[in-house]
Amino acid sequence: MNKKVFLGALTVAGLAAGASAAATLDDVKARGSLKCGSNEGLAGFAAPDANGVWQGFDVSLCRAIAAAVLGDAQAVEFVPLTSQTRFTALAAGEVDVLIRNSTWTFSRDTDLKLDFKGVNYYDGQGFMVRSDIGVSSAKELDGTTVCIQTGTTTELNLADYFRVNNISYEPVPVATNAEGQQQYLAGACDVYTTDISGLAATRATFENASEHVILPEVVSKEPLGPAVRHGDSEWGDIVGWTLSALIAAEEYGVTSANVSELSANPTANPEINRLLGTEGELGAMIGLDKDWAARAIAAVGNYGEVFERNIGEATPIGLARGLNAQWTDGGLLYAAPFR
Amino acid sequence: MSTQNTHPVAYVRREMLDPAAPPPGQTGVIRWMRENLVSSWFNAILTFVALYVIWYVLSGILPWTLNGIWNATSLNDCRAIRDARGLESAACWAVINERWLQILFGFYPTDDPLLARLFHGEALAAAGGVDTVFNGGLNATQRIEFVSAMKNQTSNGLILFFGYWRPMLALLLLVVAVAPVLYSSLPRSMLLFSLAYPFVAFFLLWGGSVWLPVLVALGLVACILIGRTLASRFGMLGGTLGGLLAFLLIFMNPLSFLGITGVFPLLPTVQGVFDSILPWGLAAVSSDQFGGFMLAIIIGTSGIVLSLPLGIALALGRQSSMPLIQWVCVAFIEVIRGVPLIVWLFTASLLLNYFLPPGTSFDLLLRVIIMVTLFASAYLAEVVRGGLAALPNGQYEAANSLGLDYWKSMRLIILPQALKISIPGIVNTFIGLFKDTTLVVFIGLRDPLGLTNAIRATSEWNGIYWELYIFVGLLFFTFCFFMSRYSMYLEQRLRTDHR
Numbered sequence: 001m002n003k004k005v006f007l008g009a010l011t012v013a014g015l016a017a018g019a020s021a022a023a024t025l026d027d028v029k030a031r032g033s034l035k036c037g038s039n040e041g042l043a044g045f046a047a048p049d050a051n052g053v054w055q056g057f058d059v060s061l062c063r064a065i066a067a068a069v070l071g072d073a074q075a076v077e078f079v080p081l082t083s084q085t086r087f088t089a090l091a092a093g094e095v096d097v098l099i100r101n102s103t104w105t106f107s108r109d110t111d112l113k114l115d116f117k118g119v120n121y122y123d124g125q126g127f128m129v130r131s132d133i134g135v136s137s138a139k140e141l142d143g144t145t146v147c148i149q150t151g152t153t154t155e156l157n158l159a160d161y162f163r164v165n166n167i168s169y170e171p172v173p174v175a176t177n178a179e180g181q182q183q184y185l186a187g188a189c190d191v192y193t194t195d196i197s198g199l200a201a202t203r204a205t206f207e208n209a210s211e212h213v214i215l216p217e218v219v220s221k222e223p224l225g226p227a228v229r230h231g232d233s234e235w236g237d238i239v240g241w242t243l244s245a246l247i248a249a250e251e252y253g254v255t256s257a258n259v260s261e262l263s264a265n266p267t268a269n270p271e272i273n274r275l276l277g278t279e280g281e282l283g284a285m286i287g288l289d290k291d292w293a294a295r296a297i298a299a300v301g302n303y304g305e306v307f308e309r310n311i312g313e314a315t316p317i318g319l320a321r322g323l324n325a326q327w328t329d330g331g332l333l334y335a336a337p338f339r
Numbered sequence: 340m341s342t343q344n345t346h347p348v349a350y351v352r353r354e355m356l357d358p359a360a361p362p363p364g365q366t367g368v369i370r371w372m373r374e375n376l377v378s379s380w381f382n383a384i385l386t387f388v389a390l391y392v393i394w395y396v397l398s399g400i401l402p403w404t405l406n407g408i409w410n411a412t413s414l415n416d417c418r419a420i421r422d423a424r425g426l427e428s429a430a431c432w433a434v435i436n437e438r439w440l441q442i443l444f445g446f447y448p449t450d451d452p453l454l455a456r457l458f459h460g461e462a463l464a465a466a467g468g469v470d471t472v473f474n475g476g477l478n479a480t481q482r483i484e485f486v487s488a489m490k491n492q493t494s495n496g497l498i499l500f501f502g503y504w505r506p507m508l509a510l511l512l513l514v515v516a517v518a519p520v521l522y523s524s525l526p527r528s529m530l531l532f533s534l535a536y537p538f539v540a541f542f543l544l545w546g547g548s549v550w551l552p553v554l555v556a557l558g559l560v561a562c563i564l565i566g567r568t569l570a571s572r573f574g575m576l577g578g579t580l581g582g583l584l585a586f587l588l589i590f591m592n593p594l595s596f597l598g599i600t601g602v603f604p605l606l607p608t609v610q611g612v613f614d615s616i617l618p619w620g621l622a623a624v625s626s627d628q629f630g631g632f633m634l635a636i637i638i639g640t641s642g643i644v645l646s647l648p649l650g651i652a653l654a655l656g657r658q659s660s661m662p663l664i665q666w667v668c669v670a671f672i673e674v675i676r677g678v679p680l681i682v683w684l685f686t687a688s689l690l691l692n693y694f695l696p697p698g699t700s701f702d703l704l705l706r707v708i709i710m711v712t713l714f715a716s717a718y719l720a721e722v723v724r725g726g727l728a729a730l731p732n733g734q735y736e737a738a739n740s741l742g743l744d745y746w747k748s749m750r751l752i753i754l755p756q757a758l759k760i761s762i763p764g765i766v767n768t769f770i771g772l773f774k775d776t777t778l779v780v781f782i783g784l785r786d787p788l789g790l791t792n793a794i795r796a797t798s799e800w801n802g803i804y805w806e807l808y809i810f811v812g813l814l815f816f817t818f819c820f821f822m823s824r825y826s827m828y829l830e831q832r833l834r835t836d837h838r
Contacts, residue, residue: 040789041796048793050437051487052446055797074479077627080783080793088689089783178795182804205802207418299480316415316798 024096024228024235025069025287033075036062037095040080042177043201044311044319045101054078057310058099061120061226061243064296065097068242068288073299083151087112090229097239098227101195103153113230117240120225120303122323122332123195124218125154128203131213133190138165138217145170147180147189154194157220177202195222201317237286245293248275248335249302251326256301263294274338282338303333407432407806413799434800435810440495440503441794442810445630445785448622449502451486457501459489505621506633509543512536513640521825544629544637546621550613554606558589626704630785632814637704639773639818642711646772647765649712650719651758655749657724668720675717681778683710688782707779715772722768726761727753759833766826770819777815787811 028034038058039046046056054076063073079095090098091113101123102108104116127146129135138161148155150173162169172189174180181202184192192199196218203209226243228236249255252272254262263276273279276297277290284290300306307324311317325331364370377383407430411417417431435442452473455463466472466485473482490498500507516536519529538552565585570578589605629637656668675683687706730753738748758765780789791807794800 039796040783040785041793043796043798043801045796047796047798048441048446049487049797050441051490052441053483053487072479074483079627080785080789082781082783085685085689085781085783092689092693176792178792178804181802201798201801204798205414316801 024232025238028069028096032070033077034062034066034069034097035077035079035095036065037081037086037089037098037100038062038078039100040082042101042198043205044197044315044317046078055310057121057306058101060300060306060310061099061246062097064246064300065239065242067299068245068292068296069238071295083149087114087227090114090227093229096228096235101224102227104223104225104227105153108227114227115230115233115236116223116225116227117236118225118243119223119332120243121197121223123197123222123224124323125157125193125220125222126196126199126218127215128184128192128199128212129190129215131211135215136213138215138219139167141169141191142167143169144190145172145188146191146193147172147174147183148193149174149177149180152194153220153222158193161219181205195224197311197317197319200319201311204316204318234287238288241286242293242296244335245275245296245338246300246303246306247326247333248338249293249297250304250333251328251335254297254302256298256305259294259297263291271338402426403428403430406430409433409436412437414801414803430806431803432806434794434803434806436495438794438800439810440498441631442787442790442807442814443499443632444503444506445634445790446628447503447506447630447633448624448628449490449498450504450622451489451502453504454493454498454502455485455489458493458497462489505543505546509540510636512539512543542621545624545626547623548610548614548618548620550610550617550619554610554613555590558586558606561589562586626702627784629704631790632787632811634704634779634784634786635773635776635815636818638708638711638776638779641708642715642772642776643769645708645712646715646719646768649716651723651754653716653720654723654727657720658727672717672720675713676721680711680714680775681781683714684778684782686710703782703784707782707784711772711776714775715768718768718771719765722761722764723757725764726757726759729760730756759830762826762830762833766822770822773818773822774815787814 036059038054041047042056042058044056045058046054048054053074059076059078062076062078066076067073079089081089081095081098081100086098086100086102087108089095098114099120101121102116103123104119108114109116127138127141129141129144135141141162146158146169148158148171155171158169158171169191172183174183177194177198180192180194183189184202185206192202194202196214199214203212203214206212226239228239248271249259252269252275254272254276259276262272263278266273266278270279274282276294277283277292281290283292286292301309304326307319307321308314311319313320321329321331323332325333327334360366364373376386406424406426406428408417408420409432411420411431411433414431414434417429417433421429452469455472456469462485463469463472467476470476472485477485490502493502513536515529516533519525519527520533535556538556542549542552562582562585566578566582568578569581573581653668653672656664657672659665659668684707687710688703691701691706734752734756735748738752741748743751777786777788780786780792783789785793788811791811794807795803
């Protein structure tokens with residue numbers, strides 16, 4: 001009896017949560033700000049500057065969504081989430097969208113009742129070792145100690161990869177990237193493994209970066225992307241197509257510098273016209289006005305600008321575009337047509 | 340005639356000699372060193388080993404600390420300066436110099452209009468005046484650009500006192516409010532301010548309409564007055580019921596189950612009237628903007644203040660002769676104490692949302708304060724129970740034989756003695772509670788440790804560890820050391836047994 005009552009209460013709570021979730025766009029508009037689940041701090045992806053303003057690659061996508069929906073790129077409340085709390089916080093409605101370098105996987109998309117709405121960064125897991133241990137391939141890592149963040153897909157990938165290749169290793173669990181860096185530098189582990197982007201950012205901070213090498217093997221696919229709750233497709237569309245707009249803008253050569261000029265009058269390229277709202281009514285189909293994409297691009301720039309500003313080769317992190325180049329340049333970025 | 344004095348005595352000293360100086364080696368530094376440092380060959384060895392260890396540690400730490408670099412823009416900059424100076428190792432205190440406000444206050448908003456008016460009048464006028472910049476003329480992006488540019492030209496000291504005047508004033512008033520509680524030599528009338536302080540602090544820190552805290556305070560006073568008046572006329576039961584009814588009418592809506600809203604609760608209705616007449620207030624700050632060491636102080640102080648009475652009540656309840664009360668208290672203490680604090684914090688931050696009706700946004704900071712308070716009060720209850728158990732039975736019997744009722748005997752005889760015995764344990768719990776506030780980092784509140792992570796994530800300061808942790812450690816040490824010293828002072832003052 002008691003159990004029934006309890007389950008009943010759970011169901012009611014669940015239904016009610018579903019009902020409230022269905023109108024995320026209205027919630028965001030009523031609140032006047034977007035609640036974006038972000039990393040507590042990851043170099044290049046999300047970090048506060050000295051005045052407390054958040055900057056970074058993931059942060060820019062949050063700002064682009066805020067610009068598209070609310071017309072104001074700074075109207076974002078950043079909710080820092082740990083890797084353990086991120087999905088629960090999204091499911092519980094504490095954030096509107098989760099943009100926290102989260103890997104799109106089958107079980108997260110289905111079992112955890114999330115919707116991943118595209119990929120803003122194609123990452124992959126790699127290994128970093130001190131160059132003096134004389135290892136040039138991940139296959140030679142037999143019998144080493146490995147620092148690994150708990151609660152992440154990297155932990156599972158590591159186990160898979162080493163089992164397949166019949167390599168024995170001893171894991172040293174760490175809670176955060178910062179702890180991992182420190183343990184690795186202090187010699188508590190021979191190998192530090194996390195996403196290649198994280199390894200590059202970490203290596204850039206070392207005093208003697210040349211004494212550490214990132215091994216060539218990339219042992220996993222880590223498509224990182226924005227996630228929303230199941231059951232609110234309208235809101236998911238907005239998130240997904242804002243990302244697509246940034247990617248498409250790069251493909252068509254729309255930048256933060258020329259977007260105001262291009263969106264003033266229809267251009268010769270109908271795809272640009274539909275994207276920037278000078279032709280057709282695409283904005284209305286997702287519950288926004290026709291300038292939504294132009295605002296997002298004006299606020300943060302196109303995908304390429306966001307990349308170069310935060311994690312590109314000119315920054316201390318210095319990542320090459322690699323897989324994250326446009327499909328026309330041999331990368332994987334491929335925005336569906338705006339039509 | 341006596342002949343006693345006729346015998347001649349060879350020599351009689353008429354006056355005392357000055358005492359001679361002790362032999363050299365039996366005095367001063369040499370004697371102290373000989374007695375304390377090298378009294379035996381074993382002690383001598385220990386002394387020299389200890390001296391070597393101290394020298395070894397300090398020779399590593401002191402140059403690093405004292406040669407620290409205070410002015411740099413990034414970790415790489417620090418390293419370059421260090422190499423230019425030819426130092427082997429040097430702390431990069433520049434990160435503290437740049438970010439200490441963030442560690443203290445997190446992302447609590449500064450009073451930007453005040454800063455702009457005081458220090459950047461020309462820039463403000465150029466941008467269109469206060470109303471344009473801060474009250475809707477500019478959008479958030481333009482405003483943040485203006486504020487960032489302004490802060491980059493303002494020293495952190497000025498921002499501390501003028502930008503963060505609200506939390507600073509709240510802290511200053513906290514000292515004033517706590518002083519009469521801690522030191523009995525201060526006038527007792529100051530206690531009135533201590534009672535009002537929670538409302539003042541709420542208004543300063545969270546802002547919003549001034550009438551909310553004022554009316555809540557007045558409402559509570561009204562409940563107590565109504566209860567007392569009724570109690571003098573209809574007895575204890577009537578008074579309690581009357582007070583409860585008044586509370587219900589003022590703070591809740593007893594008719595909500597009928598679907599009637601708008602009349603009750605009285606509080607928001609009255610507040611609406613006052614707000615429309617005199618719209619006084621400060622800019623509202625939401626709880627998720629709180630952070631840094633300020634967060635530790637807020638959670639710690641509220642937890643300490645609230646958990647002491649609750650803990651005492653639980654301890655008394657556990658000793659109660661009424662079985663129901665006893666069971667409830669025992670169950671509460673054992674359940675709360677038997678589960679790790681971090682689990683309770685996760686419960687507060689994640690699970691409660693599933694069970695509360697949708698749309699209720701129960702403030703996360705409030706949830707955390709409640710959980711921390713409950714947790715500390717369960718521990719306190721056991722500490723106080725230890726004090727109660729240490730009192731000889733004769734004290735209880737003496738109180739009874741004087742004809743005191745339960746509450747009077749507790750208030751006048753039992754608790755003063757039991758609490759005095761428990762002081763070290765109570766302060767121990769408080770210090771533990773204060774340090775446990777750092778655990779909120781795991782539920783996404785920006786405590787000082789969480790902020791060090793965030794600061795480290797910027798590309799300028801990525802890879803910096805010790806300096807940030809030392810700074811945070813020093814902050815906590817200062818507060819905990821004060822608490823510990825105060826408890827020793829209190830024990831001294833309350834020592835009545837002339838040992």
